Amino acid sequence: MAATYKTEGRIVTNGAAALEALKARATLWDMTLEDDGVSTSLCVWNSRASLCLEGEGGTFKLTSPEERLLRTLQDSVTEMLEGSGLSIQWDKVDEGALAPGLSLMTVVSVSRRSPGYLRVRLEGSDAARFATGSLHFRILIGPRGRAPIWPRTAANGRTVWPEGEDALHKPVYTTIAAEDNWLEFDIFRHQGSPTSDWAESNPVGETVGLMGPGGGGCPEASELLLFGDETAMPAISRMLAVAPGKVKAYLQVSKENLCELASDDRVVPVDNLVEALECCETPSTCHVWFAGHCDAAKAARTCLLARGFGKRDFTAVSYWS
Ligand SMILES: Cc1cc2nc3c(=O)[nH]c(=O)nc-3n(C[C@H](O)[C@H](O)[C@H](O)COP(=O)(O)OP(=O)(O)OC[C@H]3O[C@@H](n4cnc5c(N)ncnc54)[C@H](O)[C@@H]3O)c2cc1C
Structure with missing residues (x-):
């Protein structure tokens, strides 16, 4: 892992509970923790979260090859600790920024590819990152008739999602093709699908959010x-x-x-x-x-x-x- 991005967070008390939370998270995600005698690490999303216990508390060190993955891990560690009643003080939080890995794009066309599929083309300045690695993304579609409110990073490092009438529809789709400033994906039309209904409602010109890429790529196998x-x-x-x-x-x-x-x-x-x-x-x-x-x-x-x-x-x- 080429760890270019780093951040640290301090837990003032109850480092032992933080370690238990990390162990529970590893079990939940079916992952093995690494222990080098100084710190305990969880390696996920090509990134690393290492907990070093010091006195009553401890320090989490996060490293990642991509900023969006670092911020995703920061969100996840904060949420994990909150679940155990703990809080963490990060050295840097992008308060108010769009949620990690979220890109806003504009719908430029929706066409019928076959009786069952619609092809959607989006434009956005950082579409190219969806062309490599993992194949999938989460599309965020705003509620009909309301200006979308996008998820953003709060002061504690957590992502805050709009709720109630502003809640977003967030299904997962697969990138068919993407280049510098455009991306295409195919929607299989089926009954009762908010995404199909949205795509068939002529959303050209609307802004949607794309989070990712994620969910894995093509397995390496002979x-x-x-x-x-x-x-x-x-x-x-x-x-x-x-x-x-x-x-x-x-x-x-x-x-x-x-x-x-x-x-x-x-x-x-x-x-x-x-x-x-x-x-x-x-x-x-x-x-x-x-x-x-x-x-x-x-x-x-x-x-x-x-x-x-x-x-x-x-x-x-x-x-x-
Ligand atoms: C990694 C990943 C990649 C995916 N890539 C694609 C893709 O590229 N193209 C694509 O079309 N889908 C893809 N899907 C599937 C898609 O996310 C689901 O079909 C999702 O349910 C669509 O959301 P929705 O708007 O229909 O809303 P939802 O609220 O999720 O579903 C609404 C209703 O539709 C039903 N439903 C969902 N899917 C189907 C179906 N296939 N047939 C019949 N009923 C259904 C649900 O049971 C529910 O009752 C992918 C899923 C994953 C996990």
Whole structure:
């Protein structure tokens, strides 16, 4: 990790409780703490939060390769400590700044890509950072008829989100393509979807917030087996474009919505993702990536664990519930 950004925070009393909170957070996130005899560290998001106990209290040192990740970690550590009734005094807080990793962008077009998909194009000065690394982002859409209020950093380092009538809709989507000042993503239209309704309401000219990127990229594997439904097709099309090794994709998507993937001979249309996985040979050397409805993701996890895959040797994610 190239740690360019740093900050420190001091806990005046009850450092022992802070250590317990850090241990509980590591357990919650299924992560292992590092202990070098001086400090205890949690490594997450390519960043590090190290707690050094001193006297009654302690010091948290945060290091990160990106400012947005440092501020995200600062928010997270502050929230973790608050949960244990502790407060922390940071040496620097960007009070009043937009929430870490939040970029404001303008909708420039919404077009129908296929019967089931809408393509949205956004413009914003720092769109390029969504083009590399993790594939996904959270879009923040303001309540209809009200000027959006964006989340900002409070004096204690926490992000304060608008609530009540000003609450934002915050679903996760996948970057299809992005360059210097534009980004495109695809929305699978479905019943009762605030995002589909918003996109179909001609939002051209509106400002939205984008947080990220996050949620992982294309797994590094010599053989990749991808399984996904309509919501995962954007991620699968990105992975098909960049996967370094052998790759095959099983898609539970109707033919009319497969778009350019209909002519990709690495793509197999299926009626049921879980059955497709159960019928598929999955050599121990391959990485299985699975995303879809929460029940399907759970069934995939059960199937792969039963086949002897380690928890970190496959990906099975709920994209919707
Ligand atoms: C990492 C990640 C990446 C994703 N990328 C994309 C993407 O690029 N494109 C995309 O279209 N989706 C994507 N999704 C899925 C998307 O976030 C969900 O479908 C989300 O529910 C959409 O929000 P919503 O506005 O419909 O509101 P919500 O309030 O979340 O949902 C409203 C209602 O719609 C139902 N619902 C949600 N999804 C579906 C569905 N697929 N079919 C039927 N009913 C549904 C919910 O059960 C709920 O009743 C992604 C999800 C994740 C976790």
